[in-house]
Amino acid sequence: MNECEFKAVFSLEHVDKELIVKSFKTLEKEMRFGRGFVSIDVRNGDVVITVCAKDLTSLRSLVSGVMKSLYLIFRVEELG
Known part of the structure; x- marks a missing residue:
């Protein structure tokens, strides 16, 4: 996909990088x-x-999908 007319960027500081990256790598196919x-x-x-x-x-x-995913990741992280 070459055209990117609309863009949103989330920059997350002070988070478990490995957890977030691994979680989103599994979701990338669903979010494409x-x-x-x-x-x-x-x-x-x-x-x-x-x-x-x-x-x-x-x-x-x-x-919306990114926000829901982040919410779930952070909630699960709190439980563990």
């Missing part, structure tokens, strides 16, 4: 479709999640 995708990277010690979409509706959908 013809109109958008989610990628994850570690830059300068921070976890950076980038959401890229061709339209605003797709961006909203992917951002």
